[in-house]
Amino acid sequence: MRRDLKGLNLRALWRGLVNGGEGGKGDRIVPPTGFTAQLTLFSAAAMAFLAVFALALALATGRLADRWSQELAGSVTVRVSAAAAEQEARVQSALSVLDQTPGAGAPRRLPQDEVAALLEPWFGPDMPVDALPVPALIELPVTGRDFDTEGLRLRLETEAPGAVLDDHSAWRRPLVSAAQRLRFLGIVSLLLIGAASAAMITLAAKAALAANGQVIRVLRLIGARDITIATAFVRRFTRRAAIGSTIGTLAGMAGIALLPDATAAGGFLTGLGFQGWGWLLPLLIPFIAAGVGFVATRWAALKMLGAVR
């Protein structure tokens, strides 16, 4: 019997999904169950809606982690602090060291107006930066894998006193780690949503099968094969899962599309959404939900039919 059920007719299932309505010919042996049908549809729609957001979160945090990682590895900053009379000489010493550093591009000293722009959020636009003992800043692009942060830090300490290397790790690494954990949580959420969907569809299918125990017994007595009975139930629940999750997915995608755009929201929220081909990913959710419905109902039907001779 179990071998038979494992060989459920996938072609017939697909035909039923595509062509058969709720009252399709094969499905008519299963009585209409309004409440169970609505429950399955609603559950599938709600889970798909949540899955879209979990997927968007996983993708957004993934992009954020990648971007921050790249920026972390993409450049370093050298801060040169010295008395005003000595600062220029120290800067030149530091530039000389940086010029000879393997794996690094051309160093660029930030002009005074860029330094002023960096300080503007704290001191306001009218602050005379020239009057402050502001360190000189040198930006150094990292271009090769042979770039040695620790080696450069040691060289600067000995050859350009007052020059401090900042590879941004102190503040970016925890953010990257947080973004990666958020991505992990997004993926875990997706898996939990899938498992919860399977559980709900299994419960609904088991309730429907239990309520139709008499139907199953009658069908067996008149010579129906397990595959015929199981396929009717499996097809019905698979279709409900597919329809419900399609509605939920489209609603979720609409919700994502209506989020404020990058310039309006700013910050982290700018990335919460789909970009380019990423918009195709949530369209997989109805197919996955249909698959979950198929497997869950098949399992429930297999158990139920095993109890009827």
Next chain:
Amino acid sequence: MRDVGFGYQGGAPLLSNMTLSLQPGMFHFLTGPSGSGKTTLLRLCYADLIPTSGQMGAFGQDLRGLDRDGIAALRRRIGVVHQDPQFLDHLPLAENVALPLSVAGEPVDMDALRDLLGWVQLAGHARALPPSLSGGERQRAALARAVILSPDLVLADEPTGNLDWEMSMRLMQLLIELNKSGKTVLVATHDLNLIRATKAQVSARVLRISGGTLHLAGADL
């Protein structure tokens, strides 16, 4: 069946050393007091129960060796009418009667279906839902469903148990017609009057279960 024994789990043996061979094309009665095992014997015949001992065969197959698909195939060759027939209550009568064809994947010949409903005098109820039918109508519908696949054997378990005499005889008349068309019929009943009335119209073999064993009856009827 040969030397067949059966007992429900946890209970004493109900049938023992039972040997029976149904004659093809013959009308059989199975009689005996309530609880003697008539229904159990019929359920063994359509593989709803597995004997605890002995050999059970039908159409050249060992019933104990059948897998679930084999059991389904066997039941398409055996039409069964129960005392309290069950239907799919959400389907009209015509679809219920045609159900064995549908689940067997065979096309439904609407003319033949109409003729069959006419034969059991239910042509006017084709669109009725089963819960709206009377006891006699349900039994005749069950008979129509049992024979739509043209089975070799028709089993009826107390088919007149819930019917009045007139309705019982109408149903028996249909079973007699089936038998005269060549079908093997086995009717389980405790109603001796029904057996006598039927025997007046058709040659029938009467088997009696008592004390868990099977005897040929007849002289006392």
